[in-house]
Amino acid sequence: MTSTQPRPHTYQPPVKQDDKLDYEQVLDDLSSASVHRNFDPYLDIAWDAPDMAVVPNDSRWILNYTVDPIGRHPWYQALPESEQIRIGMWRQANVAKVGLQFESILIRGLIQYADRLDNGDKRFRYVTHESKEECNHTLMFQELVNRIDMPTPGMRRWLRLLSPIIPLFSTLTPTVFFFGVLAGEEPIDHIQKDFLRAGRDSEMHPAMSAVMELHVAEEARHISFAHNHLRTTIPKKGRLAKFVLSLVMPLVMRVLCGAIVVPPAEFAKEFNVPREVMKEIFWESEQSRVFLSGVFGDVRMLADQCGLMNPVSRRVWKALGIDGRSSRFRSEPAYTAS
Known part of the structure; x- marks a missing residue:
């Protein structure tokens, strides 16, 4: 990707500044x-470069053993290389399609949210910038899906059916909507960063790595906005509202994470994946449970900061299998955990 100009200044938080001015x-x-x-x-990814071509029997599409839960399973490892490649292409094309569909929901919600803001509200400018960036992401994801050329549906069927309704939450219950934003963005961001870190030691198709690099670079801003927005607005709510939100937050995270990360039913049908294998991969094996917990380290940190961790909500996080140590800082890699 081509380099871009740096920002003209770096933000330094003023001393003793109130929350509104800081936000x-x-x-x-x-x-x-x-x-x-x-x-x-279309400017920063050289789609038509020779090394970006998607060709048959390219072993770079084999799913990464370290990062991908399907790639590390013995069932997948025992398959012929040609079938591993075919599954890898389908899997990664479907991940891109899921990203496209999620961004589409997010764009519609952000535009509706911006439409309700008062004149002069600085959120209007930022969420509109973010919507524009997400539009570029949908173009990028669809381009990758088209080039891989596998019949991938993207999200699971029930979420595809609900997608026209979800953006309404941005105006009816904005806090829950932004929970949903993080529930989609955090797992995708977490997985892509893991892929890019693993890619330093293993070969990845350059089309896939280019898409991930661009997406991760801009997604950092989008996640930062959601964190700052929730951290600013939630503490001002009443005790009952905060208690209800403390229970809703882990539920939204778990439901949407499963809907986004777990392949749709078409995957198992296409590749004759045994039902017990799918259950073990998502989420009965120890490795898969560790992954599921690790995805939400940053969100647990945010819940602590917003005052949404209490004895009852902690039980909900645990019951859903997404409890664990909170991150010490955003995007803390798992290998730094104590």
């Missing part, structure tokens, strides 16, 4: 970053 400064910085550090998938 508005963050919005200014995020909007500035969207202007000075942005990407276009």
